[in-house]
Amino acid sequence: xxxxxxxxxxxxxxxxxxxxxxxxxxxxxxxxxxxxxxxxxxxxxxxxxxxxxxxxxxxxxxxxxxxxxxxxxxxxxxxxxxxxxxxxxxxxxxxxxxxxxxxxxxxxxxxxxxxxxxxxxxxxxxxxxxxxxxxxxxxxxxxxxxxxxxxxxxxxxxxxxxxxxxxxxxxxxxxxxxxxxxxxxxxxxxxxxxxxxxxxxxxxxxxxxxxxxxxxxxxxxxxxxxxxxxxxxxxxxxxxxxxxxxxxxxxxxxxxxxxxxxxxxxxxxxxxxxxxxxxxxxxxxxxxxxxxxxxxxxxxxxxxxxxxxxxxxxxxxxxxxxxxxxxxxxxxxxxxxxxxxxxxxxxxxxxxxxxxxxxxxxxxxxxxxxxxxxxxxxxxxxxxxxxxxxxxxxxxxxxxxxxxxxxxxxxxxxxxxxxxxxxxxxxxxxxxxxxxxxxxxxxxxxxxxxxxx
Numbered sequence: 001x002x003x004x005x006x007x008x009x010x011x012x013x014x015x016x017x018x019x020x021x022x023x024x025x026x027x028x029x030x031x032x033x034x035x036x037x038x039x040x041x042x043x044x045x046x047x048x049x050x051x052x053x054x055x056x057x058x059x060x061x062x063x064x065x066x067x068x069x070x071x072x073x074x075x076x077x078x079x080x081x082x083x084x085x086x087x088x089x090x091x092x093x094x095x096x097x098x099x100x101x102x103x104x105x106x107x108x109x110x111x112x113x114x115x116x117x118x119x120x121x122x123x124x125x126x127x128x129x130x131x132x133x134x135x136x137x138x139x140x141x142x143x144x145x146x147x148x149x150x151x152x153x154x155x156x157x158x159x160x161x162x163x164x165x166x167x168x169x170x171x172x173x174x175x176x177x178x179x180x181x182x183x184x185x186x187x188x189x190x191x192x193x194x195x196x197x198x199x200x201x202x203x204x205x206x207x208x209x210x211x212x213x214x215x216x217x218x219x220x221x222x223x224x225x226x227x228x229x230x231x232x233x234x235x236x237x238x239x240x241x242x243x244x245x246x247x248x249x250x251x252x253x254x255x256x257x258x259x260x261x262x263x264x265x266x267x268x269x270x271x272x273x274x275x276x277x278x279x280x281x282x283x284x285x286x287x288x289x290x291x292x293x294x295x296x297x298x299x300x301x302x303x304x305x306x307x308x309x310x311x312x313x314x315x316x317x318x319x320x321x322x323x324x325x326x327x328x329x330x331x332x333x334x335x336x337x338x339x340x341x342x343x344x345x346x347x348x349x350x351x352x353x354x355x356x357x358x359x360x361x362x363x364x365x366x367x368x369x370x371x372x373x374x375x376x377x378x379x380x381x382x383x384x385x386x387x388x389x390x391x392x393x394x395x396x397x398x399x400x401x402x403x404x405x406x407x408x409x410x411x412x413x414x415x416x417x418x419x420x421x422x423x424x425x426x427x428x429x430x431x432x433x434x435x436x437x438x439x440x441x442x443x444x445x446x447x448x449x450x451x452x453x
Contacts, residue, residue, distance in 0.1 A: 212380015
């Protein structure tokens with residue numbers, strides 16, 4: 001990295017203290033953008049990357065709500081509107097105790113490049129709250145969502161900013177948020193994606209991120225003349241992304257053997273078949289239980305609780321061919337990356353956002369394995385959100401097959417962009433550079449066209 005880029009990173013850290021995830025995201029893209037700056041100095045002169053780092057708008061607000069016992073609670077709400085050069089802001093809302101300004105800035109920054117790669121006209125944003133929906137009644141979640149939207153509605157709109165779901169925000173939460181928005185503004189518009197199918201939602205949207213990550217893995221494998229057929233896969237997490245990754249792996253002939261939650265993980269050497277997956281979907285989506293119940297029901301599985309003091313995650317220490325980290329950021333560290341390679345994994349497709357630490361990424365790229373970073377591999381979710389926006393604009397629903405076909409085409413296009421861009425900038429096979437630079441160039445060119453604003 002050049003001295004000027006190092007100085008920029010130092011400035012980012014100084015201006016954004018106590019935001020390590022944001023620093024990490026910027027540093028990773030900076031490594032790639034340095035290649036662009038060397039080849040096309042006009043981007044450096046216009047300080048395009050420096051402008052991309054700074055959010056166009058960052059909103060923080062108070063959210064007060066009353067629980068079922070009449071007790072008053074106060075949470076923080078956020079919306080980071082990062083970049084709108086190629087379209088309205090687009091990105092999820094996350095409800096989780098870990099939500100901070102820095103976490104959302106990292107996610108919004110990543111979203112800019114991810115959305116650019118989809119080929120759809122969407123800018124990047126992210127938002128959420130430190131509210132935890134886990135253990136709350138439907139009435140409590142509804143009251144929180146309504147209070148949250150009482151402020152957020154001022155900053156969003158179908159042509160301004162279109163939020164979606166993320167961790168802690170599923171169909172239930174989107175419904176409550178949309179209902180309150182509609183009541184306040186007296187309009188039925190496509191202001192949120194992930195809506196119910198009978199009021200403007202799109203088929204395949206819940207499945208899209210997991211399906212897309214699996215499609216991306218299949219494209220990477222195809223570069224080596226292989227397919228998903230017969231591949232043993234490690235999958236972390238047990239939410240929508242993980243569930244539908246397992247489903248698509250099964251459809252493509254592979255076998256998933258792990259799932260996890262914040263308490264621990266299960267390893268099922270026989271594989272998670274369709275019946276077992278249906279159990280997981282009911283467990284997590286309906287009963288909202290813990291993954292250890294899987295091992296209690298299926299004796300072929302072994303449950304391992306989380307050890308907070310462990311230096312690595314044993315989930316990544318099983319023999320396999322492919323890995324789909326789909327839980328949260330930085331879940332794979334350098335030791336985990338080494339364990340994955342030691343146990344035969346040579347294809348990693350990230351379903352979560354930035355689930356691998358910089359040291360882990362370096363190990364994967366140095367080893368020359370197939371490594372699909374999240375901003376490319378998990379772009380299927382936001383791509384299908386974009387397709388939902390298109391359907392809302394036309395007031396027309398597409399069939400399941402139509403949406404899945406469009407999703408598959410988009411993931412193929414993203415893969416092609418990554419491969420061709422990496423080669424163009426002298427790093428063939430490096431999907432990190434391919435994704436970062438491919439996403440950067442489209443946004444950068446739009447910013448250049450629109451002037452210094």
